[in-house]
Amino acid sequence: MYHLLKGLHEHLTRKEEFSVIIIGLDGAGKTTLLEKIKTLYNETPGLTPDKIGPTVGQNTGTVTLPSTILQFWDLGGQRGIRNIWHKYYDDCHAVAYVIDAEDRERLSEGWEVFDSVLSAPQILNVPLLLIANKQDSPNALSVEEIRQDYEDWHQRKVESARRSARYEGEADRRDRIASLDVMGISAIDGTGVKAAVDWLFIRVQNSRRDPQKGIGR
Numbered sequence: 001m002y003h004l005l006k007g008l009h010e011h012l013t014r015k016e017e018f019s020v021i022i023i024g025l026d027g028a029g030k031t032t033l034l035e036k037i038k039t040l041y042n043e044t045p046g047l048t049p050d051k052i053g054p055t056v057g058q059n060t061g062t063v064t065l066p067s068t069i070l071q072f073w074d075l076g077g078q079r080g081i082r083n084i085w086h087k088y089y090d091d092c093h094a095v096a097y098v099i100d101a102e103d104r105e106r107l108s109e110g111w112e113v114f115d116s117v118l119s120a121p122q123i124l125n126v127p128l129l130l131i132a133n134k135q136d137s138p139n140a141l142s143v144e145e146i147r148q149d150y151e152d153w154h155q156r157k158v159e160s161a162r163r164s165a166r167y168e169g170e171a172d173r174r175d176r177i178a179s180l181d182v183m184g185i186s187a188i189d190g191t192g193v194k195a196a197v198d199w200l201f202i203r204v205q206n207s208r209r210d211p212q213k214g215i216g217r
């Protein structure tokens with residue numbers, strides 16, 4: 001009887017677990033964001049920016065909310081490491097793509113990589129948030145400017161693809177872009193970080209993927 005009640009109690013109080021991957025170019029601020037999330041939500045604070053170096057592989061962090069556990073996977077963004085991202089696509093419940101809104105020179109590289117993320121069939125129906133980081137910098141593009149820059153880049157890409165070969169999956173991408181959510185944050189000072197985590201929390205609840213299925217499970 002005790003075991004039956006214990007099992008029932010565990011079943012009723014069990015929190016759903018969701019996996020969120022954080023991807024984007026090297027230097028976009030993914031690890032700084034993950035560590036800020038840890039500081040904002042956990043008793044043990046995350047690393048301060050001066051202790052963070054480039055990520056070779058992955059970092060993880062867990063946030064426990066009243067009914068849900070969010071497990072974050074921050075994946076290295078250097079060119080040679082990006083080819084591991086797809087291994088996480090099958091089992092993630094949401095994707096946060098971080099763009100450095102301050103680094104205008106690398107925006108188109110960021111969009112090229114973002115575009116390949118959007119075209120991955122495994123995450124076609126997975127919630128995806130575009131995060132325009134470094135909003136604390138006076139040189140950073142605003143959320144509206146970032147969205148516009150991506151739309152302009154995409155338009156140019158479609159036009160040049162029309163002139164040469166076909167642009168694979170264009171219709172899917174167009175739908176995704178139309179409904180794309182973009183949020184501005186500063187991973188350094190924490191502005192907007194809770195709003196982004198709230199977005200992910202709400203969207204994973206409605207995700208069609210099984211919460212018990214996740215990365216590393």
Ligand SMILES: Nc1nc2c(ncn2[C@@H]2O[C@H](COP(=O)(O)OP(=O)(O)OP(=O)(O)O)[C@@H](O)[C@H]2O)c(=O)[nH]1
Binds near residue numbers: 053075078
């Ligand atoms: N001004 C400003 N700088 C930031 C912010 N977030 C990160 N940075 C800086 O950007 C640089 C790169 O940050 P990381 O968090 O290591 O970037 P990353 O995306 O994890 O890079 P990889 O691990 O190489 O993929 C560091 O110098 C950070 O201090 C921010 O919100 N504002």
Ligand SMILES: [Mg+2]
Binds near residue numbers: 031
């Ligand atoms: Mg990193």
